Amino acid sequence: MAALSVAEPTKKSKNLNVVEEYEKTNPKKSASFVVIGHVDHGKSTLMGRLLFDLKVVDQRTLDKLRKEADAIGKSSFALAWVMDETKEERARGVTVDFATNYFETDATKFTILDAPGHRDFIPNMIAGASQADFAVLVIDSSTNSFESGLKGQTKEHALLVRSMGVQQLIIAINKMDLAEWAEDRFTEIQQQMSAFLVAAGFQAQNITFVPLAGLTGENVVNPVPKDKAAWYTGPTLVSALDGARATTRAMEKPLRLSINDIFRGGVINPLSISGRIDQGTLQAGDAIVAQPAGETASIKRIEVASQEVDWAVAGQIVILHLTDIDPIHLRHGDIVCHLSSPITTITEFNAKVLAFEHLLPGFVDVHRGPLHVSGKIKGLVATLDKSSGEIAKKKPRIVQPGQVARVSVEMEKGMSLEEGMRIVLRSEGRTIGAGLLE
Amino acid sequence: MRLIRSAIDRRRGEGSCTLLPSEPEDMWHIYNLVRPGDNLRADTIRKVAKESNAGGETDAGSRKQIQRAHITLTITVKSTDFDPASSKLRVSGQCSVENEYVELGQHHTIELETEKQFTLEKVDGWDSIALDTIREACKPERSAELWAIVMQDGLANICVVTPYQTLVKQKVEVSIPKKRIGGVDQHEKALGKFHGVVLSTMLRHLDLTLTPPPPLLIASPGHYAQGFFKYMQETAKTTSNKPLIAFLPSVVVTHSSTGQVSALNTALNSPAMKNKLRDAKYATESKLMDDFQTGLRLDNGKAWYGPEEVTLAVEKGGVGRGGGVLMVSNSLFRSNDIEERRRWVALVDRVRDVEGGEVRILSSLHESGKRLEGLGGVGAILTFPMPGLDEEIEEAKVAAKVGTETGGEGEGDVGLIIN
Ligand SMILES: Nc1nc2c(ncn2[C@@H]2O[C@H](COP(=O)(O)OP(=O)(O)O)[C@@H](O)[C@H]2O)c(=O)[nH]1
Numbered sequence: 123m124a125a126l127s128v129a130e131p132t133k134k135s136k137n138l139n140v141v142e143e144y145e146k147t148n149p150k151k152s153a154s155f156v157v158i159g160h161v162d163h164g165k166s167t168l169m170g171r172l173l174f175d176l177k178v179v180d181q182r183t184l185d186k187l188r189k190e191a192d193a194i195g196k197s198s199f200a201l202a203w204v205m206d207e208t209k210e211e212r213a214r215g216v217t218v219d220f221a222t223n224y225f226e227t228d229a230t231k232f233t234i235l236d237a238p239g240h241r242d243f244i245p246n247m248i249a250g251a252s253q254a255d256f257a258v259l260v261i262d263s264s265t266n267s268f269e270s271g272l273k274g275q276t277k278e279h280a281l282l283v284r285s286m287g288v289q290q291l292i293i294a295i296n297k298m299d300l301a302e303w304a305e306d307r308f309t310e311i312q313q314q315m316s317a318f319l320v321a322a323g324f325q326a327q328n329i330t331f332v333p334l335a336g337l338t339g340e341n342v343v344n345p346v347p348k349d350k351a352a353w354y355t356g357p358t359l360v361s362a363l364d365g366a367r368a369t370t371r372a373m374e375k376p377l378r379l380s381i382n383d384i385f386r387g388g389v390i391n392p393l394s395i396s397g398r399i400d401q402g403t404l405q406a407g408d409a410i411v412a413q414p415a416g417e418t419a420s421i422k423r424i425e426v427a428s429q430e431v432d433w434a435v436a437g438q439i440v441i442l443h444l445t446d447i448d449p450i451h452l453r454h455g456d457i458v459c460h461l462s463s464p465i466t467t468i469t470e471f472n473a474k475v476l477a478f479e480h481l482l483p484g485f486v487d488v489h490r491g492p493l494h495v496s497g498k499i500k501g502l503v504a505t506l507d508k509s510s511g512e513i514a515k516k517k518p519r520i521v522q523p524g525q526v527a528r529v530s531v532e533m534e535k536g537m538s539l540e541e542g543m544r545i546v547l548r549s550e551g552r553t554i555g556a557g558l559l560e
Numbered sequence: 561m562r563l564i565r566s567a568i569d570r571r572r573g574e575g576s577c578t579l580l581p582s583e584p585e586d587m588w589h590i591y592n593l594v595r596p597g598d599n600l601r602a603d604t605i606r607k608v609a610k611e612s613n614a615g616g617e618t619d620a621g622s623r624k625q626i627q628r629a630h631i632t633l634t635i636t637v638k639s640t641d642f643d644p645a646s647s648k649l650r651v652s653g654q655c656s657v658e659n660e661y662v663e664l665g666q667h668h669t670i671e672l673e674t675e676k677q678f679t680l681e682k683v684d685g686w687d688s689i690a691l692d693t694i695r696e697a698c699k700p701e702r703s704a705e706l707w708a709i710v711m712q713d714g715l716a717n718i719c720v721v722t723p724y725q726t727l728v729k730q731k732v733e734v735s736i737p738k739k740r741i742g743g744v745d746q747h748e749k750a751l752g753k754f755h756g757v758v759l760s761t762m763l764r765h766l767d768l769t770l771t772p773p774p775p776l777l778i779a780s781p782g783h784y785a786q787g788f789f790k791y792m793q794e795t796a797k798t799t800s801n802k803p804l805i806a807f808l809p810s811v812v813v814t815h816s817s818t819g820q821v822s823a824l825n826t827a828l829n830s831p832a833m834k835n836k837l838r839d840a841k842y843a844t845e846s847k848l849m850d851d852f853q854t855g856l857r858l859d860n861g862k863a864w865y866g867p868e869e870v871t872l873a874v875e876k877g878g879v880g881r882g883g884g885v886l887m888v889s890n891s892l893f894r895s896n897d898i899e900e901r902r903r904w905v906a907l908v909d910r911v912r913d914v915e916g917g918e919v920r921i922l923s924s925l926h927e928s929g930k931r932l933e934g935l936g937g938v939g940a941i942l943t944f945p946m947p948g949l950d951e952e953i954e955e956a957k958v959a960a961k962v963g964t965e966t967g968g969e970g971e972g973d974v975g976l977i978i979n
C-alpha cells in the first residue's frame with residue numbers, strides 16, 4: 123500500500139469494529155424512499171410541500187422560488203422547484219434527474235429520492251430507486267390523469283421498484299383538491315391499484331393508501347380538515363412514512379457502494395463521490411478500490427445527510443471525500459470495495475428475469491443501479507415455472523410478457539456484477555425485463 | 561467502384577475480375593467479396609534483402625541491405641482484417657505466383673484501399689451473392705451519406721451512416737456531476753463543457769464543406785439534442801464560423817430512446833428524417849426488422865428466426881410467392897467455412913429463383929443487420945403459418961442422438977426475483 127502514502131498525510135483509520143459501534147450507539151432509525159409515478163402527477167411538488175411544512179425549507183426560500191417561477195410563467199411549479207433545481211428542469215417543468223434531500227421526524231431520519239417520471243429518464247429513476255428502502259408512488263387522481271398514468275409510467279415504475287427489491291409502498295393519491303375530495307374516486311383508484319400491485323407481487327399489508335393534495339398541503343404533514351373529507355380517518359403522508367418498517371441491512375458482507383455522483387466537494391475536498399452503501403461498512407481512513415478500473419483511493423472524510431461521521435453502514439447514502447486518486451479513473455456506476463474483497467468484473471452472465479415485454483435475442487441495455495452498459499441477450503435459455511422455478515420450456519423462441527425466464531446476456535464491456543445483484547433490462551426506451559443475476 | 565476488366569464465366573462462375581475502389585463504402589463491399597482461398601493480385605510493398613556493400617539499413621551481422629521493393633504480388637488468401645474507421649482491408653495470404661522477390665508459399669499481407677486496383681480470382685467460383693455485390697458496388701452514383709449524433713447527458717456518439725455501414729467516428733464521454741441540494745453550478749458548468757467537446761469533436765470528424773452537405777441528425781432522450789443544437793447555433797454566430805452557419809439548415813433534431821448507437825434505428829425512422837433522405841436503404845432495412853420482430857411477438861407461426869428453423873421453412877415451401885421474405889445478414893456469406901457459405905447462397909438462390917420469394921440481405925454494419933445477427937443471422941416471414949416448426953426440429957434432433965442429456969437443471973428460487 124506504498125502508493126497511498128503521498129504528500130498530504132493520509133488519514134489513519136481508527137480500525138473501529140463498525141458493526142459493534144453501530145450496535146453500541148443504537149442510532150435513530152433511518153430510511154430512504156424513492157418517489158415514483160407518472161410525469162406531472164405531482165411528485166416534486168409533494169416533496170417540496172413536505173419539506174416546507176416540516177420547516178426544512180423556510181418561507182423566504184419559498185417566496186423567492188415563487189417569484190422566480192412567476193417570472194417565467196410557471197407559478198404552479200414553485201414547490202416542485204425545491205427539488206427541480208437545474209435550469210433545464212425549471213424551464214421545462216420536468217424533473218430530469220432524481221434529487222436527494224433530507225428531513226427528520228421524531229422517530230426517523232429520512233432521505234428523499236425524488237425520481238423523474240418522464241419515460242426518457244427512467245435510467246435516472248432506476249438509479250434513484252436503487253438507493254431506496256421503500257417507495258412512495260404518486261398518482262394524480264384528477265379526471266383521466268389516473269387512467270393515462272396507467273398506460274404510462276405508473277405501472278412500469280411500480281413493477282420496476284418491485285423487481286429491484288422494494289417491498290413497501292405508500293400510494294399517495296394526489297391532487298385530491300381537483301377530485302373534490304370524492305371518496306368514490308379514492309376508492310376506485312385504491313381498488314384498481316391494489317389488484318394490480320398484489321398481482322405484481324406486493325403484499326396487501328405492505329401497501330398504504332393516502333389521499334392528499336401536495337399543492338395545497340392537505341394530508342401531507344397536516345391532516346385534511348374534517349369538513350373536506352370526513353370519510354378519511356387514515357394517516358397523513360408523514361405518519362404513513364413513519365410507519366414504514368426498517369429494512370434489514372447487510373452489514374457483515376463485503377463493502378459494496380455504487381457511485382452515483384462524482385464531484386468537487388469543495389476547496390479542501392477536490393474529489394468526492396456519493397452513493398448508497400449496498401452492503402458492508404466503511405470508516406474514515408479506509409483504503410478502497412473502485413471497480414472495474416481497479417483504482418485505489420483512501421477515504422479522508424465521510425458525510426451522511428450533511429453531517430460528518432467516522433463510519434457508515436449498509437443502507438446509508440454517503441458522501442466520501444477521497445484522497446490519493448485521479449478523478450479520470452472514476453466513473454458513475456463504479457463499485458467501491460475494500461481492497462481485501464473487490465467485486466468481480468464480468469462480460470457475460472445468466473439472469474433469471476421477469477419479462478415486462480416480449481423477450482427476444484437482441485440488443486439490451488443492462489442497468490444496475492446508476493450504471494448502464496449496452497449489451498445483448500445472446501440466448502433465451504429457458505422459461506421457468508413461476509412458483510417452483512423448474513424449467514418449463516428449454517430454448518423458447520420468444521418469452522411472453524409476465525413469464526419468468528433464464529436468459530444469457532453479453533455486454534459490450536466489462537461490468538462489475540456478482541451473483542444475487544438485481545438488474546434491469548431495457549431496449550429502445552422500454553423496460554423489457556428485470557431480475558436477479560445467477 | 562469501377563470494373564476495369566471482367567473475365568468471369570457467368571455460367572460456370574469461374575474466372576477473375578479487376579476492380580478499382582473509389583470511395584470508402586467500396587472497401588466494405590470488397591471485404592465481403594474477398595474470402596479465404598481466393599487469389600488476389602495487387603501492387604504491394606515488400607521488405608526484401610539484397611546483397612550490397614552500400615550504406616543504408618543493414619540486417620544485423622550480414623552484408624545484406626533491407627530494401628522496400630514495390631512489387632505486384634499474387635497471394636492465396638488466408639484471412640482478412642477490415643477496419644471500417646480507416647476503410648482499409650488487410651489481406652493476408654501466401655504467395656501463389658513466384659516472382660523475383662518472393663518465393664512460392666511465403667506469407668505476405670496486402671493492404672487494399674481506395675484508388676488501388678486489384679484482381680480477384682475465385683477458384684471455387686463466383687456465386688450469385690458475390691456477383692450481386694460487384695453489381696451493387698459498381699453503380700455509378702456516389703453513395704449518399706448521413707451524419708448522426710446520438711447523445712444523452714455526458715455521452716455522444718458521432719456517426720457516419722452510409723447505405724451499408726454505420727460508423728462511430730468518435731464517442732465522447734464527459735463526467736457530469738449531478739445536482740445536489742442548493743448546488744447545480746458544477747452540473748451546469750460540466751454540461752456546457754460537454755457541449756463544447758461534442759462540437760469540436762464533430763468539427764474534427766465531419767467535413768462541413770461537402771456539397772451538397774449531408775443531413776446531420778441530432779437525437780437524444782429528453783431535450784439534450786435541442787440543447788446541443790442551440791449551443792451549436794450560438795457558437796456558430798459568436799465565432800462567425802461561416803461553414804458552420806451555412807451548414808445549420810442541414811441539421812435535424814429528433815428524439816431517441818438513449819444516447820447509445822443502438823438507438824439510432826428509431827431516430828433514423830423518424831418522420832423528420834425521412835423527408836431529408838433520398839437513399840434510405842438502412843431505413844427500409846430497419847423497418848423490415850421492426851415488422852419482423854412485430855411478427856415474432858404476434859407468435860402466429862408466420863415469423864421464424866434461426867438457421868435451422870428458416871431452412872426448414874424454406875424447404876417446406878413457406879417462403880415463396882405472395883409475401884414470403886428471407887432476411888440474411890451478410891456476415892453469413894463471410895463465413896470462413898466454404899460449406900457454410902454455400903449453404904446460405906443456395907438458400908438465397910432457392911428462395912429467389914425457385915420459390916419466388918423476396919430476399920433481403922442486411923448489412924451487418926447497420927443496426928438492423930446486427931439485430932438480425934442476434935437472432936442467428938437469418939429470419940423469414942412465411943406465406944402461411946407453421947406453428948410447430950421448432951418442435952419438429954427438436955424432435956428430429958432427439959431422434960438423431962438418442963440418449964443425450966435432456967434432464968432439467970431446474971433449481972433455485974424464482975420467488976427471489978420479486979422478493
Ligand atoms: N391542483 C393540484 N395540482 C398539483 C398538485 N400537485 C402537483 N400539482 C401540479 O402538477 C404539476 C406537476 O407537478 P410536479 O410536481 O412537477 O410533478 P412531477 O412530474 O410528478 O414531479 C404542477 O403544475 C403542479 O402544480 C395538487 O395536489 N393539486
Ligand SMILES: [Mg+2]
Nearest residue numbers: 165166217238
Ligand atoms: Mg418531478
